[in-house]
Amino acid sequence: MNEPIQKAASLPITITGMTKVYGKAYALDHIDLSVRSGEFLTLLGPSGSGKTTLLMTIAGFTRPDSGSLKFGETEVICTPPHKREVGMVFQSYALFPHMTVAGNIAFPLSLRRLPRDEIAQRVERALETVQLGGYGERGIAQLSGGQRQRVALARAIVFEPRILLMDEPLSALDKKLREHMQIELRHLHDKLGMTTVYVTHDQREALTMSDRIAVINQGRLMQLGEPKALYERPANRFVADFIGDSTFLPVENSGSQARCHGRLLDLPTDTAIRANSYLMLRPEKLQLLAGEAQAGMNMFMGTIQSIVYQGDSVLTQIALADGQLINMRSATQSDALTPAVGSAITLGLAREDTVLVSDE
Ligand code: ADP
Ligand code: MG
Numbered sequence: 001m002n003e004p005i006q007k008a009a010s011l012p013i014t015i016t017g018m019t020k021v022y023g024k025a026y027a028l029d030h031i032d033l034s035v036r037s038g039e040f041l042t043l044l045g046p047s048g049s050g051k052t053t054l055l056m057t058i059a060g061f062t063r064p065d066s067g068s069l070k071f072g073e074t075e076v077i078c079t080p081p082h083k084r085e086v087g088m089v090f091q092s093y094a095l096f097p098h099m100t101v102a103g104n105i106a107f108p109l110s111l112r113r114l115p116r117d118e119i120a121q122r123v124e125r126a127l128e129t130v131q132l133g134g135y136g137e138r139g140i141a142q143l144s145g146g147q148r149q150r151v152a153l154a155r156a157i158v159f160e161p162r163i164l165l166m167d168e169p170l171s172a173l174d175k176k177l178r179e180h181m182q183i184e185l186r187h188l189h190d191k192l193g194m195t196t197v198y199v200t201h202d203q204r205e206a207l208t209m210s211d212r213i214a215v216i217n218q219g220r221l222m223q224l225g226e227p228k229a230l231y232e233r234p235a236n237r238f239v240a241d242f243i244g245d246s247t248f249l250p251v252e253n254s255g256s257q258a259r260c261h262g263r264l265l266d267l268p269t270d271t272a273i274r275a276n277s278y279l280m281l282r283p284e285k286l287q288l289l290a291g292e293a294q295a296g297m298n299m300f301m302g303t304i305q306s307i308v309y310q311g312d313s314v315l316t317q318i319a320l321a322d323g324q325l326i327n328m329r330s331a332t333q334s335d336a337l338t339p340a341v342g343s344a345i346t347l348g349l350a351r352e353d354t355v356l357v358s359d360e
Contacts, residue, residue: 010038010195011072011162013058018067020053020219027053028064029219035197036211040189042198044206045216046242051199052091054216055165058197060084071163082111087156087194089166093148095140095155101127102136105155112159126154129188146177153185157192164189167199182208203243207231215239233355240280240357247326248278251356258356261320266298266351277356281349283315283329288339289348298354300347302326304339314338318347 013035020028027050035041043051056062058069060081069077076084095104102123109119127133130150140148149169156164169185170178186209189196200206206213207227215222215230215238223235234240237248252259253273259265260279267273289299302318305325309332316328316338328347339345 009162010193012037013163013195013197014068014070015054015058016068016070018054018057018064018069020050020057020062020064026050026219028057028067031067031216031219031221033214033221033224035195038193038195040186040196040198040209040211042200042206042210042213043216044200044203044213044242045222047201049216050219051201051216052167053219055167055197055199058163059086059088059165085159085161085163087159087161087164089149089152089156089164089169091168091171093152093169093172095148095151097140099140100136101132101138101140101143101151104140104151105136105158108155108159122158123154126158129157129192130154145173146181149173149181153188157194162194164192164194164196165198166196168201169198170205171200171202178205179208185209207243215242217242234280234357237278237357237359240355245283245327247281247324248357249281249320249324249326251277251279253277260298261300261322263299265354266296267354267356268352271354271356273356274358277358280355280357281326282353283327284313285349285353286326286328287330287348288328289346294348296351298349298351300326300349302345302347304341304343304345307338307341318345 015031015033018028018031019026031054043054045051053062057064060079068075096107105123105126106119109122123136127135130153132147132150132154143151152169170181173181182205198209210227212224212226213230214224217238223230223239230239230243234243240246249260253275256273257264258267258273258277265279289297293299300320302320305317305319308315312332313329314332316330318326318328320326
């Protein structure tokens, strides 16, 4: 029978000085980015930040104004898209509605003029790989959203590209199916091993799927790192704000010390205290303290404004003395342990979770 597609040799991608200007606006502003061989790298950023433009320049559909693009050691900036041997899944799937599933998947192979029986074999293999074995003769209109997404994926991998590009491929699916497909796409990547550049504006999706994430804003690379590093040690306020939920409190700095809400902050030793720094407060890093000072713990006084039960956790909103609202997320616990709305409480933030960020 047909074996699913096996692991192929992958290629690193090296992007240097990639720039694209539309009118006067920089869609890409001197992007330097290296994607490791076999890596799953995600471009994450808000709408209009340049993610699609960058992906399209890698695929060859958009011509940058300047910059270099290498697949392995080979400069490909002047290579037309069909010669780059890159598999691509578009946001809209871009399937041919009048063709069968098999016809759609065969398309890139027909373009490459492969013999008929080899095409049939490869199509069936690609269908097995995306778990749609036996669906070849169906019409596209007969498929669900998730199945169409798999057909688009099968078409992208059917010629066994060494680089796979995906532009928000799950954005049209509902939450449950999307989460299921995130895991499935990641498994497929691990099985096939092709260098993958994935685009999303959904930070949770990026954190779930990626080896590394490149955060993009206004055509510029804001930070490149592993999910945990981005979440725990964001390089600047934009990244801290875009990934996870945070409240930012202004910090006054005096020499090597930083104060927040009148109190001296106990900071990890490697903290750089810059001008215009903010303290990043993540809801799940805050905890209720009994009141007395504790070593290695920064304290904040406040009053509970609201408590919202959210099933898997409890979200408590707290007002600090100056009225600044902050959120604390804690595990669902018995009501007896939760102070009531209106209670004065002390919040603690451990020294190692005390992170300062600045605008640049
Ligand atoms: P994203 O995929 O992150 O949402 P895009 O790469 O599509 O962002 O767009 C980046 C910026 O470039 C946006 O400001 C967008 O309006 C602009 N842009 C993209 N494509 C074109 C185009 N063909 N003509 C003019 N402006 C464009
Ligand atoms: Mg886009």
